[in-house]
Amino acid sequence: MPELPEVETIKRGLEKYVIRKKIKQVFVYENKSFVGDEQNIVGSCIKNLYRKGKALFFELSNGYTMMIHLRMTGQIIFLGKERFAGGHPSENFLDELPNKQTRIQFSFSSGDQMFFNDQRKFGFVKIILTKDVSEEDFVRRLGKEPWEMSGEDLYKKIVQRNADIKSALLNQEIIAGLGNIYVDETLFDSNISPKRKCCDITEMEAEQIICSARKVMEKSIQAGGSTIKNYVKADGTRGDYLKLFAKAYGREGERCEKCGGIIMKIRVAGRGTYYCPNCQK
DNA sequence: CTAGGATCCTGTCAGC
DNA sequence: TGCTGACAGGATCCTA
Numbered sequence: 001m002p003e004l005p006e007v008e009t010i011k012r013g014l015e016k017y018v019i020r021k022k023i024k025q026v027f028v029y030e031n032k033s034f035v036g037d038e039q040n041i042v043g044s045c046i047k048n049l050y051r052k053g054k055a056l057f058f059e060l061s062n063g064y065t066m067m068i069h070l071r072m073t074g075q076i077i078f079l080g081k082e083r084f085a086g087g088h089p090s091e092n093f094l095d096e097l098p099n100k101q102t103r104i105q106f107s108f109s110s111g112d113q114m115f116f117n118d119q120r121k122f123g124f125v126k127i128i129l130t131k132d133v134s135e136e137d138f139v140r141r142l143g144k145e146p147w148e149m150s151g152e153d154l155y156k157k158i159v160q161r162n163a164d165i166k167s168a169l170l171n172q173e174i175i176a177g178l179g180n181i182y183v184d185e186t187l188f189d190s191n192i193s194p195k196r197k198c199c200d201i202t203e204m205e206a207e208q209i210i211c212s213a214r215k216v217m218e219k220s221i222q223a224g225g226s227t228i229k230n231y232v233k234a235d236g237t238r239g240d241y242l243k244l245f246a247k248a249y250g251r252e253g254e255r256c257e258k259c260g261g262i263i264m265k266i267r268v269a270g271r272g273t274y275y276c277p278n279c280q281k
Numbered sequence: 282c283t284a285g286g287a288t289c290c291t292g293t294c295a296g297c
Numbered sequence: 298t299g300c301t302g303a304c305a306g307g308a309t310c311c312t313a
Contacts, residue, residue, distance in 0.1 A: 001306035
């Protein structure tokens with residue numbers, strides 16, 4: 001689920017609550033979701049919080065770093081005086097905690113709590129030595145984010161490939177941060193079909209893709225990703241935050257806002273894919 | 282090396 | 298009502 005904008009939103013929202021907090025206790029409800037020894041982080045303070053691609057890194061005071069990857073259904077919920085929740089949007093943003101999907105719970109000396117919830121257990125918390133972060137497989141293989149690369153950079157990485165453009169944009173080694181939704185939104189904005197072969201993409205189109213990816217993700221970060229804020233509307237009812245900005249994703253059968261045609265759903269790279277066959281060539 | 286599919290896991294929904 | 302299969306905002310591993 002959570003793609004770069006959601007993880008960035010969590011990072012921005014969470015840092016004001018957790019920086020300088022001391023981890024007093026860690027409860028591991030699901031062994032699969034925790035890699036490493038939790039005793040290595042007990043007693044340490046959170047010095048810094050940053051993001052690489054779709055992963056979050058908590059740099060600790062004792063030489064360790066805690067990496068969290070939300071994968072498809074992960075959520076992070078901070079519970080103090082206020083509640084801050086981000087990640088996979090669902091009813092249990094508002095649940096009593098811990099709940100059935102709580103995999104890891106952190107207690108801070110301040111009395112505040114942080115929960116890692118994950119329905120499908122694909123996500124994980126991993127403890128690594130801070131000095132080894134750059135050698136971590138995930139980090140080593142991660143490509144550049146759209147803001148760090150030019151259209152020419154992207155063009156060079158895909159020009160010799162035969163795969164569909166959608167498949168390449170989902171590949172985090174080629175470009176970091178896009179997932180199933182933002183690839184569809186990026187290609188919709190670029191007027192490029194998800195089925196186009198990489199080797200057919202011109203350098204100008206690659207330029208357009210980078211431009212659209214930045215635009216689409218910036219807009220989502222502005223909207224606040226899938227946080228509790230935009231999941232619960234002002235009147236207390238629950239909203240589908242995707243509808244706030246998605247122009248193609250999840251809109252099968254609806255009218256394209258650009259041409260008035262019908263948004264179609266097909267399968268590309270094994271994923272549900274929404275696009276406008278009229279606009280996207 | 283690449284590309285495509287299976288896989289990890291739980292939950293929900295459509296269709297019978 | 299139950300059952301079944303498809304599918305879900307990710308990334309890795311296996312096979313050809």
